[in-house]
Amino acid sequence: MAYSIFIDGEAGTTGLQIRERLALREDISLVQIDPARRKDADARREAFSQADVAILCLPDDAAREAVELTRDLDVRLIDASTAHRVDDRWVFGFPELADELRDRIATARLVSNPGCYSTGAIAIIAPLIEAGLIDEDEPLAINAVSGYTGGGKALIAEYEDGGAPAHFVYGLNQGHKHIPEIMAHTGLLVQPVFAPSVGNFAQGMAVQLPLHLDDDRTIAALYEALADHYAGQQFVEVVKAAEIGARIVPTALNGTNLMRLSVHGDDEAGCATVVAVLDNLGKGASGAAVQNLNIMLDLDEAEGL
Numbered sequence: 001m002a003y004s005i006f007i008d009g010e011a012g013t014t015g016l017q018i019r020e021r022l023a024l025r026e027d028i029s030l031v032q033i034d035p036a037r038r039k040d041a042d043a044r045r046e047a048f049s050q051a052d053v054a055i056l057c058l059p060d061d062a063a064r065e066a067v068e069l070t071r072d073l074d075v076r077l078i079d080a081s082t083a084h085r086v087d088d089r090w091v092f093g094f095p096e097l098a099d100e101l102r103d104r105i106a107t108a109r110l111v112s113n114p115g116c117y118s119t120g121a122i123a124i125i126a127p128l129i130e131a132g133l134i135d136e137d138e139p140l141a142i143n144a145v146s147g148y149t150g151g152g153k154a155l156i157a158e159y160e161d162g163g164a165p166a167h168f169v170y171g172l173n174q175g176h177k178h179i180p181e182i183m184a185h186t187g188l189l190v191q192p193v194f195a196p197s198v199g200n201f202a203q204g205m206a207v208q209l210p211l212h213l214d215d216d217r218t219i220a221a222l223y224e225a226l227a228d229h230y231a232g233q234q235f236v237e238v239v240k241a242a243e244i245g246a247r248i249v250p251t252a253l254n255g256t257n258l259m260r261l262s263v264h265g266d267d268e269a270g271c272a273t274v275v276a277v278l279d280n281l282g283k284g285a286s287g288a289a290v291q292n293l294n295i296m297l298d299l300d301e302a303e304g305l
């Protein structure tokens with residue numbers, strides 16, 4: 001028997017890509033509503049009542065509203081929005097962060113998908129804190145570049161109209177919505193300086209953490225800590241800088257649910273940059289949501305990915 005899945009917001013950027021990943025699966029049956037009624041609370045509640053799991057691909061306020069609509073229903077939820085990522089009642093949907101987290105996702109009713117930039121930043125920082133190579137109270141800076149689909153339908157329209165710049169940096173008032181989840185899920189006590197940017201390509205992202213090195217914090221030690229942490233994971237790989245070469249390309253993993261971590265720099269110079277490359281709509285959103293769905297349904301984690 002197929003599981004019934006409702007994608008609330010399936011006409012949006014994240015929702016469409018989840019639908020593409022689920023549409024051909026025989027173990028999944030999609031619950032659909034008349035597109036004209038996609039924002040109608042009664043139609044959505046009816047869809048929620050028919051679903052085993054609903055995936056919320058909505059702006060934050062609409063995601064909160066969806067939670068209210070499902071309050072007395074049995075449906076389990078995966079929320080792709082920012083609304084519940086630092087809410088203790090929700091399990092953070094980043095199974096590679098800790099085995100215990102994967103177990104909790106499997107049985108959770110409420111799972112919050114990590115943000116796209118946060119996925120890269122947390123993937124780098126959390127294991128390095130655990131390994132004692134970054135202090136919880138160390139002041140860090142995170143730079144990133146994203147494809148324009150990260151800004152949803154509105155930013156896509158700007159790029160497709162041809163009016164948007166080739167590249168822009170933003171968020172420098174340090175109020176970016178991913179900062180709270182990066183701190184909450186790494187244990188960082190000092191707010192990192194975060195400088196995201198957007199380039200004129202649809203999908204793909206690179207998140208960079210510059211670090212100064214010392215006798216303990218060497219390139220090899222950073223690499224080993226990350227490689228140990230992610231050993232055996234099928235969607236997070238840690239590769240040697242030499243395998244990547246001089247250019248790190250944000251679009252390298254587009255269309256996949258992979259995230260690739262690498263450590264670049266020079267011990268003599270005392271400087272390194274740890275980089276995460278992922279598809280903002282793959283491991284950064286839609287792919288991660290499908291991975292979490294597979295875990296929640298006790299299916300092969302890679303099904304449809």
Ligand SMILES: NC(=O)C1=CN([C@@H]2O[C@H](COP(=O)(O)OP(=O)(O)OC[C@H]3O[C@@H](n4cnc5c(N)ncnc54)[C@H](OP(=O)(O)O)[C@@H]3O)[C@@H](O)[C@H]2O)C=CC1
Pocket residue numbers: 008009010011012013014015038039040056057058059060062080081082114115116149150151152153154280281284285
């Ligand atoms: N794009 C990305 O890379 C990532 C996005 N996310 C998150 O996923 C969520 C969706 O983002 P994204 O897909 O980019 O956004 P989009 O703007 O592309 O899509 C949002 C969709 O939600 C629909 N919608 C808005 N309000 C309601 C409502 N009240 N009821 C039902 N549907 C509604 C919109 O309808 P309409 O078609 O009328 O606009 C639209 O189809 C956001 O919370 C975002 O932060 C997470 C990770 C990465």
Ligand SMILES: CC(=O)N[C@@H](CCC(=O)OP(=O)(O)O)C(=O)O
Pocket residue numbers: 080081082114115116117146147148149150151152155177178196197198284285
């Ligand atoms: C390029 C761009 O605008 N990116 C979005 C983040 C992408 C996204 O939608 O983030 P969530 O994963 O938290 O939903 C931003 O900076 O707000």
